[in-house]
Amino acid sequence: MTPTLDDRGAQVLRLVVEDYIETAEPVGSRTISKKMGQVLSPATIRNIMADLEETGYLCQPHTSAGRIPTGAGFRYYINYLLARRELARSERDLLQKVTVEGVSGADDVVRHASRLLSNLSRHACVVVVSRYSHQALRSISLLRASSDRILLVAVLQGGWVQHRLIEEDAGLTTEELEKISGYLNEMAVGLTLPQLRVRILNEMRKEKARYDRLMRKALLLGSKALADSVPGEVYIEGRANILEQPEFAEDFQKLKRILHAFEEKSVILQLLDAALESDAIQVSIGSENPVEGLPDISVVASGYHQGETAMGSIGLIGPIRMDYSRVIPLVEYTAHLLSSVLEHR
Amino acid sequence: MTPTLDDRGAQVLRLVVEDYIETAEPVGSRTISKKMGQVLSPATIRNIMADLEETGYLCQPHTSAGRIPTGAGFRYYINYLLARRELARSERDLLQKVTVEGVSGADDVVRHASRLLSNLSRHACVVVVSRYSHQALRSISLLRASSDRILLVAVLQGGWVQHRLIEEDAGLTTEELEKISGYLNEMAVGLTLPQLRVRILNEMRKEKARYDRLMRKALLLGSKALADSVPGEVYIEGRANILEQPEFAEDFQKLKRILHAFEEKSVILQLLDAALESDAIQVSIGSENPVEGLPDISVVASGYHQGETAMGSIGLIGPIRMDYSRVIPLVEYTAHLLSSVLEHR
DNA sequence: AATTAGCACTCGAACGGGTAGAGTGCTAAA
DNA sequence: TTTAGCACTCTACCCGTTCGAGTGCTAATT
Structure with missing residues (x-):
């Protein structure tokens, strides 16, 4: 299905994605050439980038600007090029400590985890507890x-x-x-x-x-x-992190849509729905996510469980331009942590 | 203390405040003259406005603009000039219905009330339940x-x-x-x-x-x-309403400060603190509010009680330019409603 | 055949001047 | 005391220019 890239193409794509994640600005050929230690000249990079554009992985906001990755570009990056940056020992310890310490009910556990995860990632963190009923x-x-x-x-x-x-x-x-x-x-x-x-x-x-x-x-x-079914709970922490993202600070309409979404429990539930049943990380990029009208956000989420039962999911919501190499291990670890902490309750 | 205005001054102040509440734009002398049915010419109004500026009730964002009310101006308006616009029968019924119907715990009652109040007012609504312990x-x-x-x-x-x-x-x-x-x-x-x-x-x-x-x-x-004291709860509904206010849509810094405040329970508690013990409406305008760093918002809040015990407070948070004539009766009614609904639990 | 230097071109952001319009303050007349 | 008249001020907006970053293409180079 997905067209495979040769080494050079892949490397350039990776560098473009990573630079764009860092700067939120279109990336030019000169920048990439430098990043590769000038093994190739900007002109060559331009040719490669033109190819990548044809394949649908990059696009130009306007003729005389650098390239930015498309949704497909991010998808390829995540599937094939991503180098995970595992958590530091100190971060793992912190998460573990905060999640376990001084909390009594299972509800408290997920809330604490959510709060900390949003702080560590600098994105909005959502926890869904939907499976009381299981x-x-x-x-x-x-x-x-x-x-x-x-x-x-x-x-x-x-x-x-x-x-x-x-x-x-x-x-x-x-x-x-x-x-x-x-x-x-x-x-x-x-x-x-x-x-x-x-x-x-x-x-x-x-x-x-x-x-x-x-x-x-x-x-x-x-x-x-028991007349009405057991409601799920949704906790959102760190909504304000959205404001720090330049793409939303500049485009007020996008910002509005996102913050409105945060007010609707049902929308959030939809966004994290795919992660519910699965223990694996789910990443939905931009328009991949199941909610119409939110094409500018990505969701990185994972289910967590208690014993054999899927209990809910935890995830981060941020711009498409999320730092996946870091965010994915973060969410993954937190979800595992939740599962293991909850198991002994 | 507060200098008293003559009739004309008061009327002009009132009209300026009301126009500004409506439009969020500086108000010119010509506008006021028209609103008064051209009984006085713009030139006269200008003189009056100059007086009001001297007294500290109005100010000019720049030399050649209209006037906007100062904090003191709003304060005078609320204390002496406000004409309450009582709720329509239908609104009262709606509030009553939603607050009572299909909810079981007292917690649900305040949450429902909060949600509806935010919808009716188009502002962010905060409910504090701080006095479980009473x-x-x-x-x-x-x-x-x-x-x-x-x-x-x-x-x-x-x-x-x-x-x-x-x-x-x-x-x-x-x-x-x-x-x-x-x-x-x-x-x-x-x-x-x-x-x-x-x-x-x-x-x-x-x-x-x-x-x-x-x-x-x-x-x-x-x-x-009982080792740790009973925590209060804070519920916020309709945060996104803040985004609809032109003053915040234009000034991103203000917006950020406010949305950050919403994430800090302690800040919200401070904001509504004054209302806690009192059954009367508390209005704090801009820098009157007890939180440093939030000089651009007003809080209209009232305590609610259960029997003799003050239980918490409910309030609206919005721009200084709130429609007080409507918002004050709204909050007042909702607080009374809460008190009376909770009494029979 | 692949790479690259060179160059013309495109587009947006930033700057500056010029204008229109809203609103003011002041003065002198009513 | 009020108001007409007028000069003045300031902002918002438009428009043209420039600057720079980045491109695509072509021809020369390896």
Whole structure:
């Protein structure tokens, strides 16, 4: 599929991409010639660049400017030319420390990781926790919250806690509540929330004929609590990093589109969707990303999991001109870290 | 203190402010003359405006431009000249509906309100929930979260739920846990979280001499859970509205400062701090606000409460040139709404 | 056959002058 | 006290010029 380049072409492409990542300016033949130690003259480079332009890897913003990489150029770079710059020991330690230390719930873990990742990368970091619903239940408890409200607390496999208030007028005594709790627990443990929901609906059909008032109550409360599906959470840290990118500072329209996107949970979810199920890094460059109307950003994301279950994804959002050689190892490491920290919860 | 203006001066000031709020452009004498139905000629208006400039209510960005109001000008306008534009019935209904409907926890209530308020006002809306710690406890429960973690769930007066995971290696049985729960509950009910903390520390001192193992455990767990103070929450909705303001679209530096501020919880807390204790609307104009380095924004905020307890504040953040006549009633109504909705939780 | 020097060409950014227009302040008349 | 009149000021905008970076092409060189 992708046309393969000869060595020289590849090297020039690599240098152009890397220079452009660094400067955000079109790259000229002279610059590349210098970077190669003047093994080839600017004129030769020009010929090579003209070829690269024909192949679709480079383009010119206008006739008398240098070249900038196209989406395809970046794609080729990432697929074949990228030299990963692994994290420094100190960075790994920092991430590890911050992620583990002084945080209690699994929610805190991902938030801390996100914050730090955005700081280290100087890009906006997004974490999606979408798969509460894939985690098995460890326990369910019902607590009285007020005279007409009951609090259902669900502890999931691995540190996630969900709670929900249910309206409930029939004055249940503490003992009854405990009994109901017990019923629900018996049904629930080991199931996921959606599975529990289905089970409750089934039981309700059977139960109609039966007599146990409390069991009926248990089913009713359970079905109320699970009526709406479990929402995912989206945390975004370091949005303001977007402002530091010259391409967005100069083009206000692009900036607006991006910052608007950050306000819409659904858009963010779409952007990171591809990474959800996979443990491998997903990179979507510019118009490759699944959201129409955001052709100017790249997303580098990876799923993270808890035991066998995919739990969500973490990713960076920045300009197409991201420093992939650094950003990819960063995201990768953080995702692995999350997975391993969460495993022991 | 504040110099009082004669009728004409006040009217001109009012018209200048209102025109400037609308257009974001310096206002000329001709415009004002027209707005007054040409009762006075531009030349006269110029004299009046020159007076207003001397008094410090207006200023000129440069010699041959119209006038724009100073901070003091806005302050005078808000204190003495503002004509409130009350909300339409439909808006009140909408706010009421969205705030009450389909939400369960008190947290949801404020978030929904915030979102809607930002939409109605077209400004960024901030809600602070800082006073969990002022709410009395209704109940405390301990649940086993995993083999080495216990989940403490605290239900506060009025729909707020706090939970925290505590590391705990000594394998406690369910019965023991229940008993400990009971101990804590006895101590806790009716106290606020900080009060409970103090009480636990006191009891610990006394308890040292005594013998009850479970009671000691209860105190230990309680003190662990309450070690760090209760954090407040800050929700920001509609940040992107800032981008629609011409003054920020044109001045990138200002924009950056504001969006950076949104990333720092502490800055936001400072901005809304004055509103916390008070039920009355607080307006801080430009450099009046307590945060250095944000002289270009105004904050219109009000506290909201639950029963007798101040719970937090809700406010709008926008350019100095906000439409106060509309924004003030909006915030006021929403804050009252929050207070009344939360009261019945 | 590949490379390169040389050169004409193109385009954008930066600079400067000139103009139009909005708005002012001042003065003198009403 | 108000206002008409007028000179003045300043900005925004347009336009032409220049400068420089970078190109493509061609012909000479290796």
